[in-house]
Amino acid sequence: MHSILWLFDTIITLYVWILIASAVLSWLVAFNVVNPRNQVVAQVGEALWRLTEPVLAPIRRFLPNLGGLDISPVVLIIGLFFVRNIVFEIFS
Incomplete structure (x- = not known):
């Protein structure tokens, strides 16, 4: 049982880091720090989007519009x- 809990904790922690990376990359693109037309940036962004969007989209439906501020990753991390x-x- 200890191994299953460790695996569960590791998966949750890894997904939280993926959410953080996705948020940071979106900020870097929004503030023109990185070029989204760069092939590496585009591939990383696409991979992060595919990993996070299926979980974040349903959360966004229930959150109010905050004028361009997306708090769905924060809500998901807390959840x-x-x-x-x-x-x-x-x-335990």
């Missing part, structure tokens, strides 16, 4: 940590 803590409370 993931909440679920992780609940699972550890139940199974």
